[in-house]
Amino acid sequence: MWKGRFTEETHETVRRFTQSLDVDWRLAAADIRGSVAHVRMLAHIGLLTPEEARTLEEHLFAIGRDIDAGILVPKESLEDVHMNIEAALIERCGSLGAKLHAGRSRNDQVATTMRLFLREALLDVWGRLEVLLETLQQKAGEHRDVVVPGYTHLQQAQPISMGQYWMAYFWAFLRDAERLLAAYHSCDACPLGAGALAGSTLPLDREFTARDLGFSRITENSMDSVAQRDYLLDVHYFFVSFGLHASRLAEDLIIYSSTEFGWIELPDAFCTGSSIMPQKKNPDVLELLRGKAGQFVGHMTDLMVSVKGLPLTYNRDLQEDKRGLWASFEVYFQILSVLPDLLARVGVSAEKARRGFSDGFIFATDVAEYLVGRGIPFREAHEKVGRLVRWCVEEKRALTGLSSDEWRRLLPEAEADLPGLLVPETSVERRKTLGGTSPEQVRWQQAQGMDALNGLRETFRGKKEILSGT
Known part of the structure; x- marks a missing residue:
């Protein structure tokens, strides 16, 4: 050569x-x-x-x-x-x-080849993500009326619909789908004709080539065309964001299925046992998923470190830009070969979840907002309920187990209707703000989510049709 x-x-x-x-x-x-x-x-x-x-x-x-x-x-x-x-x-x-x-250099040839390959590959990535989103929608409908504890700082915070929980991850992964679409757009520009770095003295028609290959546009600067790897970083960022969300979901399910929590029931077919302890049911699939997700971060970091100090334009370092990317594709497909099927078979024990409400403290915010509804400033209501909870802790009493006399003595503003509001289903049902946790709002979110999902389906279908015509 x-x-x-x-x-x-x-x-x-x-x-x-x-x-x-x-x-x-x-x-x-x-x-x-x-x-x-x-x-x-x-x-x-x-x-x-x-x-x-x-x-x-x-x-x-x-x-x-x-x-x-x-x-x-x-x-x-x-x-x-x-x-x-x-x-x-x-x-x-x-x-x-x-x-x-x-009129062609390996520099613009490589960049074009990679973009052509990635457009096809990202459509396959979407196909797997679409299944995960559908699964989360199904779980939200299945558990819309099931009440479980919601947490902040891994401490019980407020009761929530389990459907709300599944929709939280639906929206997270839907944003990942939008990042995937952005990564596709980043790849959908044709660098062919940029040459080694400065274009060509030959009368190349770059727009002709772009149309023939089904690209939506050409890259704008010949030097940038062969030097930049932003489009690869965009693909990496999709994988990183997806991995972070998948890892958090795995962590949740690992914790909530433990004996100490116990209200998530993992399917036996997606767990393993111990070589020495007969009683063990280990969430190994979720743990491996959590471990693999970290590789996305490492592969993106690898490329960022490679490009951060490179002078314009092409340098041979960039030959190594594919290794981590291929590894991320492999890990992604490994994760989505098991995650949707696992989620589809996850059970929720409403009875065990209810045991977590035994001290009634999860309803403290309900009590404070009850007082606000009667004209008491929130900070004053917060302090009053805080003192009430402290008394219950010291006396080893449940907030929901107080007698009418105790309510009148400890919180004079409380009326006879208050104890009836401190019921898990009632608490959840009353949270009807847009995007809130009531079953009604979960149903609304599902409808909004399906509209968004169908829009993405149509967009990706259009991309596929363009590629099939080239």
Whole structure:
């Protein structure tokens, strides 16, 4: 490839060290598609005859079929997928094959190939995320009327609908879907024609190539086109955000299924036992999920550290930009191979959840707001209820177990209707603010969520149709 400049052959150890076939051979189909578009553009501007373009295109697709069939095996001496395909083309077409690279550098070729590959891959990512969102919607409907403790600081705070809990994660993962769409948009710009860094003296038609490949636009600056890896960072950030949410969900379910909490029931088929303790039911799947999620953060950090000090434009460091990304794709699909099915079979014991309300302190905010409704300033009401709770703690009494006389003595503002409000279902039902935890509001959230989910479905369906037409 560069023998005209050098007096020595590349050392064998250097060939091994600089090759990238172990990470980029999977890009073969995308690279061939980008090369076909480049051939069509060269014919469009008159640098290839129609017959030459047809011959090159036919041989490129034939090479792709041979790769799929395992007939064409890459050579490490040719460094990467791009040079292996070009070498195969020249071997089949002679000097005509050598015309393919006119007006193109491996710099803009690699960037184009990656974007082509990622557009397809991100649609597969959406397909798995869509299933998870559907599962959370189903769980919200299933447990809309089930009351469980809600927590802040891992301390009981207020009663909530379990449907509200599932919808909390629905909205979190829905935002991840929006981040995925943003990552797709970031990839959906064509850098082909940027050359090594400065464009070309040849009359390349970049917009023709972008249209042929189904890109929504071209990249705006030739230097930025080959140097930036923002689009990869955007994909990484989607994975990181998804991983953070998945890990928090796993942590919740691990805690709530423990003996000390006990109101979440994990399916046996998604748990394991102990090699020595017969009684154990370990949430190993959730623990592994929690552990794997951290890898997303590491892979994104890896790329950020790589690009933070690179001068413009291309540097060979960027060859390593794919390793962590492929690993993140693998971890993502591993997680979503088990998480939706696990969630679908999670049970909730309303009886065990109710045991957590035994001291009644979870209704303290209800009492304070009851007083506010009777004209008492909130801070004054807060103090009054705080003293009441302290008395109950000292006397080892439940807030919900006070007699009428005790209510009158300890909280004179309380009337006969107050104790009847301190019931889990009643407490939850009364929280009807938009987005609140009442079953009515959970139902509203589900409707809003399905509208948003259907909108994303339509958007991603449109992306898929565009790609299928290219």
